[in-house]
Amino acid sequence: LSESNLKNKNVVITAGGTREAIDPVRYIGNNSSGKMGYALAQAAAYAGAHVTLISANSHQPKPNGVKLVPVTTAKEMQTAVEAEFAKTDVVIMAAAVADYRPEETFDHKIKKDSAESLEKITLVKNPDILATLGQQKQNQFLVGFAAETTELEAFAQTKLKAKNADMVIANDVSQAGIGFNSDENAVVVISADEAKVVLPKAPKTVLAQKLIELIATRI
Ligand code: PMT
Numbered sequence: 001l002s003e004s005n006l007k008n009k010n011v012v013i014t015a016g017g018t019r020e021a022i023d024p025v026r027y028i029g030n031n032s033s034g035k036m037g038y039a040l041a042q043a044a045a046y047a048g049a050h051v052t053l054i055s056a057n058s059h060q061p062k063p064n065g066v067k068l069v070p071v072t073t074a075k076e077m078q079t080a081v082e083a084e085f086a087k088t089d090v091v092i093m094a095a096a097v098a099d100y101r102p103e104e105t106f107d108h109k110i111k112k113d114s115a116e117s118l119e120k121i122t123l124v125k126n127p128d129i130l131a132t133l134g135q136q137k138q139n140q141f142l143v144g145f146a147a148e149t150t151e152l153e154a155f156a157q158t159k160l161k162a163k164n165a166d167m168v169i170a171n172d173v174s175q176a177g178i179g180f181n182s183d184e185n186a187v188v189v190i191s192a193d194e195a196k197v198v199l200p201k202a203p204k205t206v207l208a209q210k211l212i213e214l215i216a217t218r219i
Contacts, residue, residue: 005216007048009089012081013041014129016058018074020101022121023110030096031180034058036145037094039208041066047212049090054080056095074098074126081129085136090219092143093130094169096180101126134164141219143167149174156190167191167218169211177201189214 015037017030034055041053042063051066056077062068071077074097081091100123110116130144144165146156149172156170170188173179178186178201186201189211197214199207 004047004049004213005219006044006090006212009049009219010052010084010087011044011049011090011092012052012054012084012088013037013044013092014054014056014077014081014095014097015041015060016056017096018056018077018098018126019072020074020098020126021072021105022102022118023106023108025109026118028098028101028123029057030098032056032058032096033181034060035181035183035204036185036208037092038063039204040092040094040211042205043208043212044090044092046209047216052084052088054084054095056097074101074129078127078129078132081133085133085140088140090141090143090215091133092215094145096147097129098126099128100124128163130165131163137164141166141215143169143215146170147173147179153188153190153196156188160190160192167215187211191218194218 016034017032019027019029021027038060041051045051045065053066054069056071069080103122103124142165146159146168148155152170152172156168160168168190171179185204187199189197
């Protein structure tokens, strides 16, 4: 077996779903389990990379030989990713990052019948971590995911360009049994200069190995 191009490379992988607090007991979140990102982290570590796994709210077991950085919110994830970015060779953003957060976070639980109502919550936009990295990148290889429910490849192409990524891994999150919080996934890999690669439904651990091998050939 030939040695992986990822050997001794610094790889940052994000996983899980960010949570944006409304008050101490409520938040805006999503269904990401972290399984896809954790599987990628394990596969990258097996390929010999130095892996930092920035993980939002996942209950997955820590992969072997990986530095784990737990975060809660999108802003915390951005700070953690940016702290690593200058010395990073590859970034893989598998996390589901909340696009919006409440404008105000209450420091006490809002009571259902109190004058402070939660019937309307004003949201503000979160930073787009991947797009910001796309603007800053020097030699880093940037991999994003695209979670789509329609027009999978077209929207993935749009994200590749809009975020200045080198590769986008698109998954159809409307299909039962793949995508969020399942053990399996099915993806189409899009990049600017290469033909698309279709990886049919398989366990996330198997797909992660294939994706890491593919990334290793492209860096
Ligand atoms: O965690 P699992 O349960 O295993 O599920 C895996 C997954 C479905 C979450 C994963 O495969 C996946 O698709 N992750 C990306 C989810 C997502 O937020 O996709 P998006 O199309 O909204 O975002 C596009 C890309 O921009 C992603 O790489 C995302 O990490 C990044 N992003 C998005 C918003 C934001 N504010 N900042 C970002 O960096």
